[in-house]
Amino acid sequence: MAMALAYGDDLTLIYNDCCAELLGSRHPAAFAQPAAQIFAETWRARAVGDIIQRVYRTGEPFLERETSLPLRATAGRADQAIFVRGHCAVRDDAGRVIGVLTVAAETTQMTQQLQSLSELSTALAGTVTLDDVARVALRHAVNSFNADQVAFGVDDGMGWRLVRRVRGDVLDEADERLPPLWRRHPTDSPAPLIVAARDGVPVYTSDGQPLRDTATDRHDEKVRALATLPLRTASLHGALTLGYQTPYPWLPAERALLSAWAELVAQAAERARRFETQHGTAQLLQRSMLPENLPELPRLRMAARYAPGVDGNAAGGDFYDAFTLPDGRLAVVLGDVAGHDVRAAALMGQVRAALRALALGEPDPAIVLRGLDRLVTSLGAEAHSDELFVTVVYGVIDPATNELTLASAGHPAPLLRRGKPGERPAATYVSVPPGVPLGLDGRRTTSTVDFLPGDTLLLFSDGVVERRHRDLSDGLRRLSTALATATGGDPRTLCAVATSAVPGTTEDDVAVLAVEHARTPSRSASMAVPAEPTAPGRVRRWMTAQLTAWQVPEPMIGAAVLCASELATNALLHAGTAARVEIDLSSERLLVSVADSGTRGTVTRARTDTLSSRGRGLGLIEQLSDAWGTDPTVRGSTVWFEMLLPG
Incomplete structure (x- = not known):
């Protein structure tokens, strides 16, 4: 507690060690000197002298609430400090006031x-x-x-x-x-x-x-x-x-x-x-209505991404699906139900289930959309509502004939990325009649185009290209440009490219589905990763052996193993659950993904110099890989990276 006595008519200052510490460089020269001289810069400006002199004249005590005073003089500079100060008169045996005792308690920290x-x-x-x-x-x-x-x-x-x-x-x-x-x-x-x-x-x-x-x-x-x-x-x-x-x-x-x-x-x-x-x-409601796994076919590789709009706290109406038909062809669909509530999600689930049922019976896209017309019309009549708004694009891919047949019900046309070896790829929108949304009983027509080895098809919802105060044509142009200039046609990479092609935020849901017609079948392997400290080491040994057996170039093996180990460690740290590592090798690239079953947290993309030692592995992956990203799944999240093969 800092204590000082201003004694006599000159208010000569006598103080204790605590007060000396507050005075800093003014001590010890300030001892036994007039207070007005010691605090010349604040004696009048802050009414310090008036208060002490009044107590000295009247003998009445005075309590100052918190005040800021420049008392610590260090290196020629006074620092501000906050104090509560009490002033009381000191009297002699005859009762006369001979000085003023000031007790100061610093409350700066509090x-x-x-x-x-x-x-x-x-x-x-x-x-x-x-x-x-x-x-x-x-x-x-x-x-x-x-x-x-x-x-x-x-x-x-x-x-x-x-x-x-x-x-x-x-x-x-x-x-x-x-x-x-x-x-x-x-x-x-x-x-x-x-x-x-x-x-x-x-x-x-x-x-x-x-x-x-x-x-x-x-x-x-x-x-x-x-x-x-x-x-x-x-x-x-x-x-x-x-x-x-x-x-x-x-x-x-x-x-x-x-x-x-x-x-x-x-x-x-x-x-x-x-x-x-x-x-x-x-x-959970949203993702439970989406396919947990996409089909695995020798020549058709698939990936999808879904992100809720608004604040992510409501189920939306965007959906996608892909399933094999009884004759071996592949059916793909992406739709959009207006709304961001449970009702929209429920309608989305009904439309998706009905579409699959209709397609398994008669896969012709025009027939399937006509059946969905009747469903949406019936649901609208049952709900006494004419505000059910559903758009959908549905297609059938035949890898045997290299053909794609599409039909649309008011949905944006899909993109087709095409490029021959040695040539720059091009991305163009498929010429498919847009039609009217479901429930309006419009004329349904189909369009058939070539879907050749090396081509990639991208279906997307309007949340990918629409932005407030931005022309829709600008978003469509940016999306096609982004796909054409992407480093490769791998579906997972193109999904990541598509969702970031148009700058700005959107309040709508975002859904994309990509299908690649591979030139040659890829080789795949997977490993279950237990939630144990030794798991990253197991991943390194397994991947090294597998990639060596596949005759992957040695420098790429080292980089891929390092990145996979970092992702496995990240999954164990943040999800705390078992994970699965999957590797897929084609003639053009190596794709590695680590999927966890946790529900907490997402990985944030950032540059290496802004990450801590825990996050520095993500920056390392960004440096060593040609593309990487994160995808939410039904029960967790998947982090993946892609490396292009030399030549």
Whole structure:
């Protein structure tokens, strides 16, 4: 506590060591000097002198609320500090005022922490998932409370999941765009965070070894002071811990501040839990109505991508499908049901199921669309609504005759990417009569075009090319240009190219389906990857042996094995589940994909120099591969990369 006595009519300054520290370079020359001389720059400007002189004249005490004073003079510069100051008269034996005693308590840190609560509230308002809440809460605690270690944990079904941040640790959270590294704990874990989450009682340890019995590393062992704060809401139980490696008193004001911090985090976490539940239900509904796997044919390779529009929190009406017909031909379809709600998703499911049933009986595209006309008309009459709006493009591919037969019901025409070896590819829209949307009983006609080896067909929804305040023709032109200039005709690559061809965001759903007529059959192999620390090593050994047997060039084997190992590690870290590695080798390229069955987090594409050591593998893949991307699946996500063969 800084204390100073202004003595006598000259208000000569006498002070203690704490006050000397605040005076900085002015000490010791300031001792026994007039206060007006020592604080010449603030004596009048900030009414400092008026207050002390009034107390000296009247003898009445005065309490100053928080004020900012430039008292720390360091290197010729005065730093601002915030204090609460009390001034009282000092009297002699006769009762006469002979001086003024000033006691100053610095509240700079506490004031800054209170101000940071407003910043925390603003940051938490923008969070959507528990991953977001964890990132914001941990970053705020380390920066605002100067903590050595912070942890955040929530209930998770049969147990708990925790995420931690350590001051100076760049391995876990340096790249804020990657999902936090959660660790799972059993329900009966004795960890202080989990005990507080179960009991709902805050615990403050000023000095000791609070994490000794549950320490997982040296960072836990070094913690001596720990605040454990429960998070209790209607739909969530959890807790926060904040620790220091030196003893800490946990004053009442700081405890109140920490309680306010925990309350803000708890409210944000509850909102995130509700959003994730609703979001997961909508996504499960949407993806359960899409095919879980596309057909695997010797000469026809396929890939698809779907992304919900709006905020991703509602089921949409875009759909795609691909299935083999009884005569060996391949049926492909992509449609769009207007709306972003459960009703649109339900109608989409009915149309998709009806189309498959009709096609298996009579695959002719015109006949199938006429049958769907009757279905949509019947559903509209049943619902007493004439607002059912469904567009669809349906085609049949015959690899034996190299022909593609298409029919459209008000849907954008598909793109056909064609290129002979040694020539620059071209992408043109298939000339197919657009027709009218389903339910309007329009005339249905078909169009047949060549679908030759080396060609790739792309079906897409209007969310791929439509943007607000942008002409539709511009989006169609950009899409065809992007496909023509793509590095290869592989379906997975073209799906990624198509979804990013038109700049800007869209509020509509996005669906694409690509089919490549390969010149030669490809060779494929797959491996199940267990959720174990040794899994990346197994992937490396298996891929090396497989690619060597296929006589892949040795430099490409090394790069592919390294990238696949990084993806397997990424899947284990962020999904925490078993995964599957698939490799597909054609005469032109090597395609490697790693699919997990987790539901948390997505991989964010970024440049190498902006990623932490955990995310640096993704930058490495971007450097070593010719194309890469991520695709959501029914039960998780798939990360893939493609390498073109030399020559």
